[in-house]
Amino acid sequence: GDSVTQMxxxxxxxxxxxxxxxxxxxxxxxxxxxxxxxxxxxxxxxxLKATKADDKGSNKGFEATYRKxxxxxxxxxxxxxxxxxxxxxxxxxxxGNKLVFGAGTIxxxxx
Amino acid sequence: xxxxxxxxxxxxxxxxxxxxxxxxxxxxxxxxxxYKQDSKKFLKIMFSYNNKELIINETVPNRFxxxxxxxxxxxxxIxxxxxxxxxxxxxxxxxxDSxxxxxxxxxPGTRLTVT
Numbered sequence: 001g002d003s004v005t006q007m008x009x010x011x012x013x014x015x016x017x018x019x020x021x022x023x024x025x026x027x028x029x030x031x032x033x034x035x036x037x038x039x040x041x042x043x044x045x046x047x048l049k050a051t052k053a054d055d056k057g058s059n060k061g062f063e064a065t066y067r068k069x070x071x072x073x074x075x076x077x078x079x080x081x082x083x084x085x086x087x088x089x090x091x092x093x094x095x096g097n098k099l100v101f102g103a104g105t106i107x108x109x110x111x
Numbered sequence: 112x113x114x115x116x117x118x119x120x121x122x123x124x125x126x127x128x129x130x131x132x133x134x135x136x137x138x139x140x141x142x143x144x145x146y147k148q149d150s151k152k153f154l155k156i157m158f159s160y161n162n163k164e165l166i167i168n169e170t171v172p173n174r175f176x177x178x179x180x181x182x183x184x185x186x187x188x189i190x191x192x193x194x195x196x197x198x199x200x201x202x203x204x205x206x207x208d209s210x211x212x213x214x215x216x217x218x219p220g221t222r223l224t225v226t
Binding site for chain 1: 115151152153154155156159167201203214215217218219220
């Protein structure tokens, strides 16, 4: 079945550092890919998405590119802030409304 | 102006009890979901309803029974609660049906603790 694998956390960075959170997936077809973010005590929010190969999703300084050849969708940000501290989830959907999530990666940014 | 709301936010109860969690969305969406997030933050879909009809039913014990009285509400009733049911339960909603993919909007979660 479909699955998503994310790098284990927690990831601890200093403010203004470069962020990469790795995400790879396994799917039978051509899924859409997502990054969701969960701030402390809140529900998940969609951060960005990409629906086909080579698409780049971007939002709030975060970017991720859909790489079909490596089945990856790594999340990057050039300069993180303390307010970016949260749990980040990579997810896929092969059509319809069913999302399959990775295990989540905790990001901690220190000032 | 809350988009997806859940009640209660916290629920502490004893093993063997029956409890319900309520969810309401005011976004006009026609699809709603229940997810379970365990202590390691792993998130897994449990159920999905489209226009009050069950469309996703993952491998969930039949002690869990969702009920959708209308498009805007999806409640989760849990019978004979067990320790392993302790988790955060998230409700979500989206527009569209099983053929289309739309952004899901999540509620703030209900933290269930079974003692």
